[in-house]
Amino acid sequence: MALCGRGWARCARGLRLGALSRPGPCGTRGVRGSNPFTRQQEEEWRRRNRSAVGYIAAAAVGMVGLSYAAVPLYRLYCQATGLGGTTAAGGGAERIERMEPVRDRLIRVTFNADTHASIQWNFKPQQSEIYVVPGETALAFYKAKNPTDKPIIGISTYNVVPFEAGQYFNKIQCFCFEEQRLNPQEEVDMPVFFYIDPEFAEDPKMAKVDLITLSYTFFEAKEGQKLPLPGYQ
Amino acid sequence: MSTAMNFSSKSFTPRPPDKGAFPLDHFGECSAFKERFMECLRQSGYESAACRQSAMAYLECRMDRQLMANEPLEKLGFKDLINEKSEEKPEKS
Numbered sequence: 001m002a003l004c005g006r007g008w009a010r011c012a013r014g015l016r017l018g019a020l021s022r023p024g025p026c027g028t029r030g031v032r033g034s035n036p037f038t039r040q041q042e043e044e045w046r047r048r049n050r051s052a053v054g055y056i057a058a059a060a061v062g063m064v065g066l067s068y069a070a071v072p073l074y075r076l077y078c079q080a081t082g083l084g085g086t087t088a089a090g091g092g093a094e095r096i097e098r099m100e101p102v103r104d105r106l107i108r109v110t111f112n113a114d115t116h117a118s119i120q121w122n123f124k125p126q127q128s129e130i131y132v133v134p135g136e137t138a139l140a141f142y143k144a145k146n147p148t149d150k151p152i153i154g155i156s157t158y159n160v161v162p163f164e165a166g167q168y169f170n171k172i173q174c175f176c177f178e179e180q181r182l183n184p185q186e187e188v189d190m191p192v193f194f195y196i197d198p199e200f201a202e203d204p205k206m207a208k209v210d211l212i213t214l215s216y217t218f219f220e221a222k223e224g225q226k227l228p229l230p231g232y233q
Numbered sequence: 234m235s236t237a238m239n240f241s242s243k244s245f246t247p248r249p250p251d252k253g254a255f256p257l258d259h260f261g262e263c264s265a266f267k268e269r270f271m272e273c274l275r276q277s278g279y280e281s282a283a284c285r286q287s288a289m290a291y292l293e294c295r296m297d298r299q300l301m302a303n304e305p306l307e308k309l310g311f312k313d314l315i316n317e318k319s320e321e322k323p324e325k326s
Contacts (some may be wrong), residue, residue, distance in 0.1 A: 012239055018290065073287070096308060096309065096310045097307050097308050097310070097312060099310070101282075126271060127274055127279060128270065129279055129280075130280075130281050131278075131280045131281060131282075132281045132282075133281075133282065136281065136282060136310065137285075137288075137309060137310030137311070138281040138288070139270065139281075139284075139288040139291065139292070141267060141270075141271065151241050157245055157247055159245055159247065160245060161245075163245045166245045166246075170248075170251065171248075171250040171251065172250060172251050172252055172309065173250050173251070173252040173253065173254065173255050173301070174254060174255065175254050175255055175257070176247075176249075176250065176254065177247075177249055177250075177254065178253070178254035180254075180257055181257075182257075183257065183259070187258065188257050188258055188261075188265050189258060189261075189264065190255070190257070190264075191255055191267075191291070193255075193292070195235045195310060224244075
């Protein structure tokens with residue numbers, strides 16, 4: 001009983017002290033300071049923190065959106081500046097009409113012909129090399145013969161080495177990417193009409209390049225197969 | 234052909250020709266013009282600039298025989314040769 005009485009007094013004292021550590025208006029976390037000045041400061045900090053979190057969240061969402069938009073934007077950029085080998089849309093006939101040959105850069109273009117193992121055509125270039133200047137159109141010939149007794153349909157693709165010169169190598173008309181049918185024992189001439197863009201002469205990376213190799217490879221096409229043209233559709 | 238797996242290497246992307254594909258000359262209608270062009274090339278040491286007249290003649294043959302879409306020759310880069318021809322004609326007449 002006596003203990004109780006003393007405890008009671010302690011309780012009462014504790015209650016009075018406890019009034020200071022009672023949960024405040026800001027939730028279960030106790031406000032550190034008791035005077036209103038520090039409380040105001042803490043509220044200010046808390047408000048600033050919340051707006052900072054808002055900004056950071058908006059920036060994160062913006063980054064995700066930008067990464068999705070990057071694909072079409074990059075495509076547009078490539079077409080506008082012609083980087084990575086994409087040609088400017090609508091280059092074409094006006095450029096060819098207006099371009100001037102750059103006489104001081106003579107370039108040797110060698111020709112290579114390949115066939116895939118399964119096609120039985122004899123395919124070879126009719127000239128091993130040709131000397132051209134940028135800005136001037138040139139004609140070259142390949143020859144293909146079908147020595148078998150069945151008609152064979154072939155389709156070809158090409159390659160230009162060095163790769164960086166490939167973006168300046170423009171074919172006006174050739175025989176690639178479309179099915180070509182050769183009847184039995186038939187031999188045809190296949191022309192390639194091309195030019196090297198005059199901007200080749202102004203590219204510092206192409207200053208040492210004076211040999212370009214054009215290489216065609218023929219594959220056998222199955223009936224009714226439709227191959228997509230390369231490039232963005 | 235290179236696989237495009239490495240980030241920094243430049244790989245080659247083939248591009249379709251501007252005017253599409255030449256129809257095949259199954260009947261050899263323009264072979265004579267082609268032979269003349271090849272002969273010119275061999276004689277000039279395979280220099281393309283020396284044989285542009287023959288190249289123009291071959292393309293004209295193709296256009297006449299419907300083996301190539303008809304196109305004014307200036308658009309094919311033969312503007313200077315056309316001008317030469319038209320200058321010669323008034324001189325002759």
